[in-house]
Amino acid sequence: MKSTSELRRRFLRDGVSAGLVLPLLGTGLLHPERVLASEWKSRAFTARSTAEALRQLAVSNATESRDITIIAPEIAENGAKVDVEITSNLPGARSLLLLADRNPMPLCAEINFAGNALPYAKLQIKLAESTQVRALIRTSDGRTHIAIREIKVTLGGCGG
The missing domain is CATH 1.10.287 (Helix Hairpins)
Incomplete structure (x- = not known):
């Protein structure tokens, strides 16, 4: 009482x-x-595959780019907390998407940028198992650029 x-x-x-x-x-x-606030993209964030998440975000074709850098450990000892740093030198960047292919819900983050900002993000994500991590940058001219990095996980974070 x-x-x-x-x-x-x-x-x-x-x-x-x-x-x-x-x-x-x-x-x-x-x-x-x-x-x-802006509308939350629930269908993209709850998609069960990378292809479905990209379809919900209207990303159809992405060009591989060396102007996007993903800094992450090659081997993550614990998938529950993996540091990922993304930088880009692409002019006119408007948004950054981060996906982990083999996660139960692959879309980890969407970050929007205004003005002439050069994208930079440092995130901690959970990885269910060893997977490819994809960083996509959308530019003001409507194009999408991608960089991919493989991360091996020794102890799972999302599912076990």
Whole structure:
């Protein structure tokens, strides 16, 4: 059973929160039914194969590029935590996709860039088993470039 002071604190905390949100609802500045973030690509992130994930993201053909670098261990001792670093010198890069082919759900990340940014990302991913990791860069001219790296896993992370 909760003490009176705990209940009082919770009541005050929740009351203050509601007091801050209610005026925004009343003025029309806050629309609870509308999501202000970009639409989450649930079909791509829950796809069970690399081909399906790429189809959901409308990636049909990618050109292999030496301008994309994947820095990752050749052998990962533990698939539960694998550091992957991706850099690119491609001009006009708009997004970076990272996929692990043999994961139960291959799409690991999608990162969007604005302006003239040169893509750079350092991520920790889980790998179910030894697999190819693919980094795809989409450019402002509509082209997609790809780099592939094989990572061997000695102890699985996603499934066992």
